[in-house]
Amino acid sequence: MTDILLEMRGITKTFPGVKALENVNLKVKEGEVHALMGENGAGKSTLMKVLSGVYPFGSYEGDILFKGKACEFKDIGSSERLGIVIIHQELALIPQLSVAENIFLGNERARRGIIDWNETVLKTRELLGTVGLSESPNTLAGTMGVGKQQLVEIAKALSKEVKLLILDEPTAALNEEDSENLLNLILAFKKQGLTSIIISHKLNEIMKVADSITILRDGQTIETLRVREDRITEDRIIKGMVGRDLTHRYPEREPNIGDILFEVKDWNVYHPQQSERKVIDDVSFQVNRGEIVGIAGLMGAGRTELAMSIFGQSYGKKISGRLFKDGKEIRLPDISTAIDAGIAYVTEDRKEYGLILMDDIKRNTTLANLWGISKWFVVDDYREMTEAEGFRKKLNIKTPSVHQKTGNLSGGNQQKVVLSKWIFTGPDLLILDEPTRGIDVGAKYEIYTIINQLAEQGKGILMISSELPELLGMCDRIYVMNEGRFTGEVPRAGASQETLMKYMTRSRR
Amino acid sequence: METALKLIRSNIRQYGMFIALILIMLLFQFLSDGILLKPLNITNLILQNSYILILAIGMLLVIITGHIDLSVGSVAAFVGAVSAIMMVKHGMSFPVAMVLSLAFGAIVGAWQGFWVAYVRVPSFIVTLAGMLLFRGLTMLVLDGKSVAPFPQGFRSISTGFLPDIPGGRDIHLLTVSIGIVLSMLYVFMEWRGRLVQNRYKLELLPIPFFLIKLAAVAAITNLFTYVLASYKGLPNILVMLFILIALYTFVMRKTVMGRHIYALGGNEKAARLSGVKTKKTTFWVFVNMGVLAALAGLVFAARLNAATPKAGVNFELDAIAAVFIGGASATGGVGTVIGAMVGGLVMGVMNNGMSLVGLGIDYQQGIKGLVLLLAVAFDLYNKNKSAS
Structure with missing residues (x-):
């Protein structure tokens, strides 16, 4: 039981301008529940995407060893063939399809392209049984609650003969009872020898299920804690997660x-x-x-x-x-x-909710207060330009002119345009x-x-x-x-x- | 020379379709042995396309908000039918009947706008249903038969010309004077705009190019009115179109309402969070479309001097094509009134030119389809190039 199932060594992943992961190491033992913890943006999801092949081999540096063998995943399919299955934070079920269709989507029970529905339904019923669901395989996925959908996702993972199950914040959208249910299921699978990695923010849940905890911070591995052996407390984990200085x-x-x-x-x-x-x-x-x-x-x-x-x-x-x-x-x-x-509300999602990316800076600046530059319904273009120009200078928006499309600006400058818009509403x-x-x-x-x-x-x-x-x-x-x-x-x-x-x-x- | 090239390159998208229109006109002028630009034919061209251009104005607004309206042909037919019942069957005076008809169009638009804006049924579905519904109602109202004839006053909307001031012999003096006044007004406005731009220290067009632009626009305007003047002068419908184009260009470019419509089409969520009343705006865009569809229906009925159950078939497709050829984006947020008018004229000139040359309707349809496809592809190509 102490064999290493998965080892990720020296993983570095850079996005244009940002180092998301830097020399990250992760060792997961066979048959354990391994928690991955860290603040938002610490790099947990990125690391799991590297592991599951969402970011293919070659787009990162470092090695992935699964059962001691080096792996070069070029897509999700190649990691799934080895039994590494990830369940994402956002549910990926198709609501209009039945549970059975969802479970075997992309992995259909078929001979020469013809689907064997009997086998599909039988196999689905069996899988649903293992996750403790008694629903008919023909139930539409969309009609089930979020908790049950999450279980269907797990059943789907099991159908792929999973060796390593990765759960990205599985309980984020669940209520207490469903969460409890899910955690017990993870423990039950552990008894049967299934290894899992769980990403979660909820300390009490982690304390309940995890054997080891690896803490990431700012894209780096901070430490790996053994929950039982080291008698880890919640406070100890928090310290690991936030322990940086105010740099x-x-x-x-x-x-x-x-x-x-x-x-x-x-x-x-x-x-x-x-x-x-x-x-x-x-x-x-x-x-x-x-x-x-x-x-x-x-x-x-x-x-x-x-x-x-x-x-x-x-x-x-x-x-x-x-x-x-x-x-x-x-x-x-x-x-x-x-x-x-x-009242002004500056959104967290400036591209979707904050800006009209196809429009220029001046139009975005005045959008929420067009009456402020209008007389009798008529917009004064020149006043608009003067106001926008004023904000460009005051907020130091780095752009040659206010006629620039906001879609072409950097994140920081876009945010300044959104701020201009709201400051202009007074x-x-x-x-x-x-x-x-x-x-x-x-x-x-x-x-x-x-x-x-x-x-x-x-x-x-x-x-x-x-x-x-x-x-x-x-x-x-x-x-x-x-x-x-x-x-x-x-x-x-x-x-x-x-x-x-x-x-x-x-x-x- | 270098500045000239730079100017051409930066304006090719804006004026590309306008240049294409002129090339198409020259092509057919040549192919038809000079018939295309004859005064009689130019006048016909305007009369033939007026109702499509009116529809295209409304359709432009609908498409900018990211929607579509497939029902305008049927609505035009329906309002034409209702107006015929009022004027021909009940002898109502034509100004009253026209006002009532336009109000009818507004109600039809409100009906569709309600479903699109407040119930959020996709506009494609709502107006497809409207296309069937109002075609059916047209047949019902007309009892399957044509109703004619309309009173003379009503017909003069589409067939009449501005009266002349006395003194001209072969030439329509009022038309020529209007051309001169308009071009002077244009030069004055441009000059004043330039002064304001200068005060705000904006980049100005170099003086030689500015003068060339003024001269070119003035020359085209006067040439156009002169050609019309040598036939019967300015058609009434052209005056109405001119007023509509000016009004809607102003609304879309200069008013808070226009800005809200563009913002709504550009990013509905961002517009809503910036205080744009997105539902209300969508609703009124459809009401406006209803009124313009009604107007187009009246113009068509007046031109035909009859209301028929088959009126307006495929109008919606011509109007939509005009808007897209004119550079509007299918995802919303982009498009201009002038662009839609140029797009409508491209289609109109091609229809007229191909008929003059004697091309069959089969070829005409096919060629128009290809032109629509290529125009939009060209536009996308240009956009991608300027983005990268």
Whole structure:
């Protein structure tokens, strides 16, 4: 039982401009459950994509040894033939196909191209049995709940005679019961000798199932811990995950905090499609003038959903709760009302939700405040140019002119255009959702400077970020979110990455 | 010389189709032994294509928002039929009947806009259904027969000409004067624009090119009005088209509404999060299409002097082709009114030219199909080249 099943040695993977993985090592023993942990962007998913052949041999450096033999996977199919199967975070089932069709998709039970449906159905029933599902093989995948779909995914993996099962955040979208179920299943498979790698943010789950934990940080292997032998605690894992020094520099700022600007009380939001699922659960908070308030949380904690549901109800259904601005209750039933009320929301996904990439800088800058450059419905092109030019200079957008298409700009410059757009609406409260995602260090510093200037002008800033150092470096106060609820509020003085991480992983149970 | 080349290269996309139109005209002028550009034929060309051009304006807006409208031919026929019932059967006066007909078009547009914008049924489906529904209603209203004739006042929309001021003998003086006034207005506007651009320190067209451009546009305008003046002068319908083109160019280029329509087509999610009321905008684009389809239906009925159950068949395809040949993008967000008009004229001139040359309808269809395909392919090729 102590043989090494998989060894990845010295894996380095670079994307244009970014080193995603640097000299990463991973050893997985036969028959164990091996957890891969790290912050968002630490390189966990990238490493698994290298392993499964999504990034083919030659696009990375280093060696992969499976059962002692060197492997050169050129696509997913070649890793699956050896029994390495990955189940991605986003479910890959086709909702319009039946369970049986999904399980054998691309791997059909067929002779000379003719599918043997009897064998397919029989085999499916058997596989479903092993994962504890009693559904008919002809059930449409789309009609099942997320938890059961996840089990079907596992059944699909089993159909490929899996030797090494990789689960990328398998419980992220599941409720407690389904998660419990899934974890027990992983343990049951372990007893039968199946090796698995599990990526998860949920510490309690990892403690329950994992034998070993490898921690990645900034694309490097930090350490591999043996859970039982070394008597590992949750705190020990957190330390490994966040243990870096604050090497990033943040611009200095003297906070000058004024009256309460914006207040949210008893905010509840339900999922737009699954009307039973509560996405935001009884959240209350406030932002003062001149204050930078952070919201920490892992992916899927509901931070973006919270922000968008406040911003003109642009997310969610059955929204309830009360909003106050400058002490007066306000209602924001749609986005233009929210903009008029002085609220701005800078999206986390600037390409999909922030910019019109085919349009130039000036048009994007003025889009949310066209009335501000118009007289009687008529847009003043020259005023538009002057305003956009002003923002180009003030925010140091590196481009020859404001006629440049935003699709051709770098991430940092695109983000500055989105910020220009929202600053031009003259907001009092700016909600910034991952304002520095995918931006290089230099541009980050500039964005931080802009944020500080906005706070100095007496605006309130609500900043959502997955990078804890960023929150600690920028914010006066940090709320922590998990599973749609606020699990803690930490003032700057008492904040450390460890305390934040503890609240972030604090579950309901 | 170098600046000239650079100018040509940077403008080839913008003016490419315009140049193609002129080449096609010259080709058929040559092939038809000079008939194409005869005053009578030019006048006919305008009358023949007016309703497609009107539809193309509405269709342009629909396509910019990323949708499509297959029902415009049927809607045009339906409104034509309704107007015939009102005027011919019930003797209603034609201005009242026209206003009611346009309102009818608006209601039809609102019906389709509701399904597309608020229920989010794909526009292809909604308007395919509309195409069948309104064709059926047309036959029902007309009881399967043609209804004619229309009152003279109504017919003059499509067949009448501007009255002349006295004094001209062989030449229509008013038409010539309009040409002169328009070209002077154009020179004045361009000059003023240049002064403003200069104040904002924008890059200016070098003076020689600027003068060449002014002279060329003025010359073409006056040549055009002179040719028309030597027949019967300016057709009424051309005046209406000119007003529509000017109005919609202004709306799309200069107003908040136009910006919202482009933004909606460019990236619906980003537009929505920037406060654009995407549903409402989509709805009104379809209402607008309904009104213009109604107008096209009236113009066609007036030209034919009858409302027939078969009116407007395949109009939607000509209008869509015009918009795409004019450089609009099938994914939305891109396109201009002028481009759509040039696209419509390319199709119109080819129809007319090929008929003059005596090409059969079989060849005509095939050649038009190839032109549509090649025009859009050429446009994509240019876009990819400028992107890389």
